[in-house]
Amino acid sequence: MRRMAEYRLEVNGDSLDVSAPDHWTLLEVLRYRLALTGSKQGCDKGDCGACTVLVDGKPWLACLTLARSVVGRRITTIEGLLPAHRANGGSGADPVQAAFDRCGALQCGFCQPGMILSAKALLAKTPQPTRDEMREALSGNLCRCTGYTQIFEAIESAVASELGLKPAARAWGAPPVSCAARKDGGA
Amino acid sequence: MSARDLHGPGAPWGGAEPGARSNSDFKVVGQPRPKVDGIAKATGAAVYTDDLTFPGMLHAKTLRSPHAHARIVRIDTSKARALKGVHAVLTGDSMPIKYGVIPWTPDENALAVDKVRFIGDPVAAVAAIDEDTANAALKLIEVEYELLHTYLDPFESLQRKEPQIHEDKKGGNISKSVQLEFGKVEEALAGAEVVVEDDYFFHGSTHAPIEPHCAVATYSADGVLTLWSATQITHYVHRALARVLELPAHRIRVIQPCLGGAFGGKSDPFSLEFCVSKLAMVTGRPVKMLWTREEVFYAHRGRHPMHLHYRSGVTKDGKLVGVDAKILIDGGSYSSFGLVTTYYSGQLLTGPYHFPTYRFDSTRVFTNKPPCGPKRGHGSVQPRFAFEVQLDQLAEKLALDPIEIRRRNFQGDFTRTVNGQRVTSNGFLQCLDEVESASRWKERRGKLGFGRGLGVAGSMYISGTNYPVYPNDMPQAGVQLKVDRSGLVTVFTGGNDIGQGSNSMCAYIVAEELGIPVERVRVVAADTDLCPVDLGAYSSRVTFMVGNATIDAARKLREKLVAAVAEKWECAPARVRLIEGLAIDLEDTARSMTSVEAFQLAETKFDTLGSTGSYNTPKLGGDYRGGTIGASPAYSFTAHVVDASVDVETGRITVHDVWVAHDCGRALNPMIVAGQMEGSAYMGLAEALFEEHDVNRFGLHRGPSLLDYRLPTSLDTPDFHARIVESIDPEGPYGAKEAGEGPLHPSLPALSNAVYDAVGIRLKHLPFTPAKVLAALREKRAAASVPQGVR
Secondary structure, eight states, X not given: OOOEEEEEEEETTEEEEEXXXXXXBHHHIIIIISOOTTSOOSSSSSSSOTTEEEETTEEEEGGGSBGGGGTTSEEEOGGGHHHHHHHTTOOSSOHHHHHHHHTTOOSSOSSHHHHHHHHHHHHHHOXXXXXXXXXXXXXXXXOSSSOSXXXXXXXXXXXXXXXXXXXXXXXXXXXXXXXXXXXXXXX | OOHHHHHOTTOSOOSSSTTOOOGGGOSXXXXXXXXXXXXXXXXXXXXXXXXXXXXXXXXXEEEEOSSSSEEEEEEEOHHHHHXXXXXXXXXXXXXXXXXXSSTTOOOBOSSOSSEEOSTTOEEEEEEESSHHHHHHHHTTOEEEEEEOOOOOOHHHHHHOOSSOSSTTSSSTTEEEEEEEEESOHHHHHHTOSEEXXXXXXXXXXXXXXXXXXXXXXXXXXXXXXXXXXXXXXXXXXHHHHHHHHTOOGGGEEEEOOBOOOOTTXXXXXXXXXXXXHHHHHHHSSOEEEEOOHHHHHHHOOOBOOEEEEEEEEEOTTSOEEEEEEEEEEEOTTSOTTHHHHHHHHHHTTSOSBOOSSEEEEEEEEOOSSSOOOOOSSTTTHHHHHHHHHHHHHHHHHTTOOHHHHHHHTBOOSSEEOTTSOEEOOOOHHHHHHHHHHHTTHHHHTTOSOTTEEEEEEEEEEESSOSSOSSOOOSOSEEEEEEEOTTSOEEEEEOOOOSSSOHHHHHHHHHHHHHTOOGGGEEEEEXXXXXXXOBOOSOTXXXXXXXXXXXXXXXXXXXXXXXXXXXXXXTSOGGGEEEETTEEEETTEEEEEEEHHHHHHHHHHHTSSOEEEEEEOOOSOSOSSTTTXXXXXXXXXEEEEEEEEEEOTTTOOEEEEEEEEEEEOSSOSSHHHHHHHHHHHHHHHHHHHHTOOOOBOTTSOBSOOSTTTTTOOOTTTOOEEEEEEEEOOOSSSGGGOOOOSSGGGTTXXXXXXXXXXXXXXXXXXXXXXXXXXHHHHHHHHHHHHHSOTTTO
C-alpha cells in the first residue's frame, strides 16, 4: 500500500505542513494539497514547462521534483508574486504580470504562470535582456498560442517601465492599412 | 437577426464611402487594450477544469486498446471492481448509443462496443478514490481481443472492402466522397498556354494545446447532471450527453471553465465527458478525469493527412483558366467532422484568385489510426499548400514574379466565386502590397545568394459558416445583457473563449455601444444554464456571429436608456448620446448625467433592465448539394512572405523572418489580432518544419509526448511581423472578420516557395525534414550533371 509522508514546505513565504503520498511531486502537492492551482500540468514529464516554479529563485520543473526533496528550500509559485509585490509597497500586480496583461502575451494563459516565473528569474539575473537572452531563458516553456513575439514584447515592456522608458514600437501599434486608400481594389 | 437587418443599409461603418467611421471615431473598438481575463491568467487566479475540486470527488482513468483493429471477444472487470478504493467500472455496454459531432455520421461510442479501431481507442473506465488506485484497477481488467486486418495506408482503404472498419457503413472503408465540377475544366485546360500537373503530400499534425483534456461531473440528488469540461463547443457536448446518457437536456448543465488552448482539438464530444458523467450518476459522487499528454495524442482530431493531385492551367498572361484537384484524405478511425473536411478540401480554395473553371474529387477513407478532425484552418490548409506551390510553378514557367501572378488573378471584392460563394470585402491586394514592401521583395528576391530566399503565398478563409451542424432556423448566436443598479452590465454569451479573446470582444462591444468603460462590463460565458445558445468556437465564427449578436443586444438596451433620458430631459432621443460613462445632450453639452443615473432612470421607466440579441447568417451558398458548406457571411484574406535559408550540408532550413498581412475587416483590438496572426504563422511553420503526427507499422503512435512531437520553442521560432489590413466588411461587427485561422494557411507554401528561391528545389511533401531537403538537392544535382544529349 502507499506510504504517506509528512513534511514542511516554504511556499510563497509561508511554512506549510503537508501530508501526502511519499511519491508525490511538488506539482501534485502544490495543486492538490495546498490548492495552489496556478502551477499547471501540461505533460507531467518535464517537456512543456507549464509547471515551472522558482526554487531559491531558479526556474524549476515542479512535475519532475519529488516534493520531499525541496524541504527547506524557498519555493515561489505564480500566486506568490502579487502579494510579494504588495508587501514591498507596490500596487496592482507584479510588474511582469502587468506587462504580460498589457501586451497581449496571455492568450489561453495556460503556459503563462510558468512563462512568467521563467521571465522573473531571467530579469533577476539579467535586468535588461536581449531577445536572444530571452529566447534562451524561455526555451523550456512551450507556448502554443502566441508564437512568442508578444511574450518578448511583454518582457521588454516590463524592462522599459522599470527604467521609466517608452517601450519599442509594436506591430499592432501602427495604424492598420486601410483598403479605402487603394483605388484599384476591385477586379 | 441577420447582419443586414441589424446594421441596415446605412451601417455606420461603410468601407470607402464618405462619412464612414474611422477607428478614431470609436472609444473602445480599434484600440489595443488588455483582455478582460488577462490579469486573472497572469496571476494564476484563472480557474481551468483541472483546478476544480469537489468534496468526495473520485478520479477516473481509461483503459485503452493496445490493438489497432480488433474485435472484443470478452471483457472481465470483476477483479478491478473488487479492488479496494474502486467505486465503479464502466464498459461499452453501459453507453451503447453512438454519437458524432456531425449528426449524419454518428459512429463513436464513449467506450468501445464490440470493436476497437485504433491503438488508444477507449475500452473501459474506472472511478476510484485516487488516480493511483484507478490506474491499478485498469491493470486488473481482462480483455480478450480477436485481431483484424489493420489499415494504415489510405490507398488500401480506398481499394479493400473487407474487413470494414465501420461495419454498418455502406461503401467499404470510404468515409465520404465528394465530386463537384464548376464550368468545363477539361475544355479550359485544353486551351491553356501552360499547364502544371503535380502531386503534393500534407502530413498529419495535431493541435497540442498545453492544457490536456479534462472533465468533471456531478450528479445532484434531484437528478441534475453538471459537467465542467475543457471543450470549445459547449452546446454540442450538451446535445451529445443528452443523446448518449438518455437524459432530457434540461437536466444537463455544461460549463466550460477557462480553457488552456484548443485549436480545434476540443471541438468533438469526447469519451471522457460521457465517462465522468455516467460515473457520477452511477456512484453519486463527483468524478474527474484528466487525460495524460499521451492520451491527448490518441484523442487527436488533428490535421488530416492528404494526398493531393493538382492540374492547373493559365493563359500566357498568367490568368488561371482552370483548376482540377483530386484529393485522398486519411481520416483515421472515426468520422468526426470528416463530412465537412471532405467538402472544405475543395470548397474553400476558390479565392482570393478567380477560377473560371474548377473541379475537385475528394475522398476521405477510414484507417486504423487516431481519428482526424478539425485543426486550425480545417480542411483548407492542405489544398492551399498544394495550390500555392503550384501557382509558383506556373509563375516560373511564365517567368512571372510570384506576387505578380497572384495580383493578376485577384478575384476582386463583392463578387461570387465559381462555386457560388459570396465574397464581400476583400483586402487581398493590400495584403500583397504590404508583404511585398515590408520584406523588400523587389530588392531582395533572387538576390540573396545561393542558400537564402524569399517566398510568397496567399489565402482566404471563412468567418463562420452558414450551415449549423444540425439543421435548424434558430439563431446561430445569442447574447443576453443584464444591468445592475451599480452601473455594471453583465453579458451572458454561449460563446466559448478558448484564449482567442471572445469574452473580451463582447465586453468591448457593450462598452462601445453603451458608452461605458470596459471595466463596467463583466462576461459570463459558456454555461448552458445561464447563457443563450451559441454554436461554439469553430470555423472562425465567434467574432463575426457573437459580435453581431452582442451589438444587437446592446443597441436594444441603448434604445431604452436613450428613451428614458430623453423623456427626463424632454428632448428628442436623437439628442441623447451615451459616451464615456455619461449621457449627454448633443445640443446642450452642459446637460449630462452619469450612465448609472441613466440606467436607473430606464429601470424606473421600463422594468428590470436587460436585453437579448442574436445573429443568423443570410441565405448563402451555391444551389447544389453541399453548396452551403463553406459558404460564409464574409471571408478573410492573408498574404505571407517568408525569408528562409537552407544549409546544403545538413539539409536544415532556418526561417529568419515572416511578414504576415491579414485582412480582418476591422481589428476590434489590434493587439489581439496581431497575436492571432503571429500564433497562426507560428503554428503553420511548426507543421512545416517540426511536427509530424504519425503511427508505426503496427499503428502505434510514433511519439505521443511533447518531447517526441516537437513543438517549436522560443529558440526555434522566427521573428514575425504582423501587418493588419482593414477592408471594413459591410456585415461584420463594426466591419470585422476573422483573424484566428486564416493567417496560418500561407506559411507552409510560402516557406516551400522560399526554399525554391534559395536553392532551387521544390518541396512538395511535408514536413520539410533535413532528409527530404538533402534528397531533393541530390536529385537536383544528379539532373544537372546529366549531359543534355543523353537525356
